[in-house]
Amino acid sequence: MEGPTNISDVIEKYLKGILADEEQVEIRRSDIADQFNVVPSQINYVIKTRFTIQNGYIVESKRGGGGYIRIEKVNLLADTDVLDSLLSDVVGDAINQHDAYAIINSLFNDGVLKEREANIILAAIDKDTLAVADHEVENTLRARILIGVLNRLRFED
Known part of the structure; x- marks a missing residue:
C-alpha cells in the first residue's frame, strides 16, 4: 500500500483520520502547522484544496487570537x-x-x-x-x- 508522498498528503491523512471518528474537527491552524513543522499557509492550502464542498466537507473559519478552523464531513444529499x-x-x-x-x-x-x-x-x-x-x-x-x-x-x- 502506498503511503502519503508529501506533507500536504500527510496533513490531509491526519485530519481525515480525526474526521473518521468525529463528524467535525475544530483545529487551530498554528497548532497543526507547529505539529507538522510547516508554515500556517500550508495548512490553508491543504484545507482549501482537499476539504472542499465537492469533496463532501464544509469549512468554517474564525480569524483572530482564538481563531479556529472547523471542518465538517457532510453528506451532500442529506442536507x-x-x-x-x-x-x-x-x-x-x-x-x-x-x-x-x-x-x-x-x-x-x-x-x-x-x-x-x-x-x-x-x-x-x-x-x-x-x-x-x-x-x-x-x-x-x-x-x-x-x-x-x-x-x-x-x-x-
Whole structure:
C-alpha cells in the first residue's frame, strides 16, 4: 500500500483520520502547522484544496487570537442547504471534469451511489463522451448533466 508522498498528503491523512471518528474537527491552524513543522499557509492550502464542498466537507473559519478552523464531513444529499450550495456555488452554469469527478467520488464514498452507478455518471460527464471542442460548452453540458443527476438523487427515497 502506498503511503502519503508529501506533507500536504500527510496533513490531509491526519485530519481525515480525526474526521473518521468525529463528524467535525475544530483545529487551530498554528497548532497543526507547529505539529507538522510547516508554515500556517500550508495548512490553508491543504484545507482549501482537499476539504472542499465537492469533496463532501464544509469549512468554517474564525480569524483572530482564538481563531479556529472547523471542518465538517457532510453528506451532500442529506442536507438540502448543502446540496443547494453545491449546485449554485460549485456546479453553477459550468463545472470542470476534475470538480465534477470529486462530487461523484464523494457521493460514492458516502454510500449514496454504488460503484456501477458512479462509473456510469463519470462516463456521461467525461470530456471524451461530451467531445466538444469548446471547453466552455463542455463544462456547461457537464454542469447540466450533473445538476440533473443530483436533483434526481435528491428526490429519491
